[in-house]
Amino acid sequence: MQNKTLITLSAALFTAGLATSALAQAPAQPAAQPPMFATTKVEGTDNVYIFRYQNHQAMFVVTPAGVIVTDPISYGRPQAAKAYLDEIRKITQAPIKYLVYSHHHYDHIAGGKVFKDAGATVISHRRAKERLVELKAPDVVIPDQVVDGKRSIKLGGTTLDLIYTGRNHSDSSLVMLLPKEKVLFAVDFNSLGAVPSRLAVNDSYPTEWETSLKKTLALGWERMIPGHPGPNGRLGTRKDMEEQIAFMTDLAAEVKKASDAGKCFDPATKEVRVPKYATLAQYEQNIEWNVHRWCGYYGRGI
Numbered sequence: 291m292q293n294k295t296l297i298t299l300s301a302a303l304f305t306a307g308l309a310t311s312a313l314a315q316a317p318a319q320p321a322a323q324p325p326m327f328a329t330t331k332v333e334g335t336d337n338v339y340i341f342r343y344q345n346h347q348a349m350f351v352v353t354p355a356g357v358i359v360t361d362p363i364s365y366g367r368p369q370a371a372k373a374y375l376d377e378i379r380k381i382t383q384a385p386i387k388y389l390v391y392s393h394h395h396y397d398h399i400a401g402g403k404v405f406k407d408a409g410a411t412v413i414s415h416r417r418a419k420e421r422l423v424e425l426k427a428p429d430v431v432i433p434d435q436v437v438d439g440k441r442s443i444k445l446g447g448t449t450l451d452l453i454y455t456g457r458n459h460s461d462s463s464l465v466m467l468l469p470k471e472k473v474l475f476a477v478d479f480n481s482l483g484a485v486p487s488r489l490a491v492n493d494s495y496p497t498e499w500e501t502s503l504k505k506t507l508a509l510g511w512e513r514m515i516p517g518h519p520g521p522n523g524r525l526g527t528r529k530d531m532e533e534q535i536a537f538m539t540d541l542a543a544e545v546k547k548a549s550d551a552g553k554c555f556d557p558a559t560k561e562v563r564v565p566k567y568a569t570l571a572q573y574e575q576n577i578e579w580n581v582h583r584w585c586g587y588y589g590r591g592i
């Protein structure tokens with residue numbers, strides 16, 4: 291009896307295996323793999339581009355007087371910065387004037403040597419430089435100049451404002467605003483229609499993050515370029531940011547209640563949920579990490 295069951299099961303698995311491999315080989319279903327990297331011009335602008343490499347992206351601005359590059363996005367893949375520069379060189383031969391870091395996390399800023407060697411002045415928030423000097427990562431270029439609150443770069447008829455809106459996903463985030471184009475480049479602290487990931491909340495500052503989002507929202511922008519491509523590659527909207535503020539406000543209120551009831555970290559991480567936001571992408575995968583981080587803040591003061 292037992293043997294017969296086994297044989298039947300094996301036969302079923304074998305058939306299923308055949309079906310799977312037949313499907314895998316079917317020419318009618320080609321895998322739609324996006325190219326490794328791509329450069330796109332931001333619609334409605336004369337000179338604002340997005341360079342994407344796998345799942346990271348950065349903005350660059352081309353002017354007759356030179357190019358402003360942001361985030362080299364080359365952590366563990368030095369070829370990305372090389373490809374980034376090659377892509378710029380297909381558009382312009384103007385000098386690379388600036389390289390601006392969005393914040394100090396390596397996945398966004400490793401690999402800047404290509405741009406430094408091309409003549410760029412490297413700029414970051416003051417705290418990013420302090421961290422990078424301490425950390426001495428071999429593939430991260432130490433910034434030449436720092437910004438504390440705000441700095442405007444004027445180059446070849448374009449203005450780019452570098453603005454610190456406070457601690458959020460890191461303590462060193464600069465947002466980059468093109469006031470004429472009303473385009474903002476902001477990295478890792480605004481998830482487009484999603485619950486922030488484990489990595490996004492790991493190094494973060496609850497409640498200050500909300501304040502930073504509100505300050506960022508108050509800047510005069512209409513479209514946001516994120517540091518990771520949005521759903522179907524779309525840009526961020528003000529509605530995305532408003533939604534994230536609402537999510538974080540409600541999350542904070544729920545975790546605070548649980549914390550005051552002595553439930554942090556356990557059982558709060560398993561129990562506290564904000565079902566109103568369950569339709570956000572990655573809600574199930576990420577909500578526990580968010581509760582855990584906010585529990586650290588309210589429950590332990592960390």
Ligand SMILES: [Zn+2]
Nearest residue numbers: 393395459478
């Ligand atoms: Zn980050």
